[in-house]
Amino acid sequence: MTVEALKALINKLIETKENEIQELKGLLQALEETPKEVVEQSDAQFLTRKDKLYARILKQDNKLIIMPIESLGIKVKDPAIIHFLQPKILDRMQKKHGIRYRLESKDGKTLRAIVIEGEGYDENRLLDACAWSLEKAANRQ
Structure with missing residues (x-):
């Protein structure tokens, strides 16, 4: 494999991992913004x-x-x-x-x-x- 192909592959992996990190940050933010569980009391x-x-x-x-x-x-x-x-x-x-x-x-x-x-x-x-x-x-x- 050439150096240029290896660089392209590594850049693609970095891009994929950065996208995964952004998705995880979005999930974390959604969890923080989600209201706490409401417990209804029923008689x-x-x-x-x-x-x-x-x-x-x-x-x-x-x-x-x-x-x-x-x-x-x-x-x-x-x-x-x-x-x-x-x-x-x-x-x-x-x-x-x-x-x-x-x-x-x-x-x-x-x-x-x-x-x-x-x-x-x-x-x-x-x-x-x-x-x-x-x-x-x-x-x-």
Whole structure:
């Protein structure tokens, strides 16, 4: 290889490396200018049972809203709701703790939300009962 060809090759390598350095500097600058990660805090929690998701849970003051996952198509009149959750859990909580509750439906058939207002009840027991009921109702769909 001649000296001139070697010089041309070295100059080409220098040019390539300088371009790479410029690209890296551009990436570094972009990282410095990118705003810091925004962490959103959500009051939403999730109701699961046996590693399966059944509902979102929202808490607002003394109100607890349990919203079944829409794709499960939980029926308001499902036996797990009307023969277990409503009479054995919600009605008893209403008598014992003075809570108010309502079952909201989307179209008169599909359960949209279980809304509980009040205090003094065992939230974990309620959520366990809701998870069990939603699991049974979802399995019937």
